[in-house]
Amino acid sequence: MQAVIHLIKDYSDIVRAALEEDVGRGDITTNAVIPSGMKAGAVIRAGEDMVVCGLDVAENVFRSLDRNVVFRKLVKDGQKVRKGAALAEVKGNAGALLTGERTALNFLQRLSGIATLTRRFAGKVGKGVRLLDTRKTTPGMRSLEKYAVVCGGGQNHRFGLYDAVLIKDNHIRLAGLENAVARAKMTGKKVEVEVVSVDEAKRAADAGADIIMLDNMPLGEIRKALEVIRKRAVVEVSGGVNEKNIGKIAGLGVDWISVGALTHSFRSVNINMEIAGR
Secondary structure (H helix, E strand, C coil): CHHHHHHHHHHHHHHHHHHHHHHCCCCHHHHHHCCCCCEEEEEEEECCCEECCCHHHHHHHHHHHCCCCEEEECCCCCCEECCCCEEEEEEEEHHHHHHHHHHHHHHHHHHHHHHHHHHHHHHHHCCCCEEECCCCCCCCCHHHHHHHHHHCCCECCCCCCCCCEEECHHHHHHHCHHHHHHHHHCCCCCEEEEECCHHHHHHHHHHCCCEEEEECCCHHHHHHHHHHHCCCCEEEEECCCCCCCHHHHHCCCCCEEECCHHHHCCCCCCEEEEEEEC
16 A cells, blocks of 8 residues: 555654644643643543544654553554544553643544545445545645545545646646647656546547546536547546445446545544543
């Protein structure tokens, strides 16, 4: 899973930045009321049904504040749990637990929200169709959010502008469709072209595109586009995809469906942490 590679490489820096944003010069409340040497334990629980994601990140938050913290995972990323389920137990310096609580929960709630939404979409596409994410991610959080998509049962599209060719509408306006495909093929990479009409779909297939993205096309136009492409390219559908229509789109015989909503319109789930004792 490419997402996991990016996660291992990137998330410590993201955690560091998040703690700096929240803690700043120090947690004045905790520093004022909690003795520095006090120890405590806490339990992190699901406040609703969800698919869990981000436990390693939450552990990193607490261990960044107290390297001796013991973080015991009770479930795994990608696991579906019911409301009230214990996700992890945390033991260590009480101040570190209180200072890191909000940051750890922010990561867990957002990433589990993405994984939960992705699981719902994945359950509607059936076998043989790839559910993909997009680059519509929170700046600085892409590696984590794409990891959450994988935990939910989706797959990653390109991670950035550097790892795949995707000719979009503004490229076509400036370079022309056929010319853009011809020049992109010189990179040696597979060439994907975004099209908005059946005519453009045919032109992209005739030009030798490897992947053709049908953008914001109604079901009838997707059917016509599939007929003119005639299996000469992988067909991806994007734009306007939701939980109500994704099953119908998948049933048309497309290869990929990309859904920006997985990472830009998810709802953070409810997760809480309670101090369980000293």
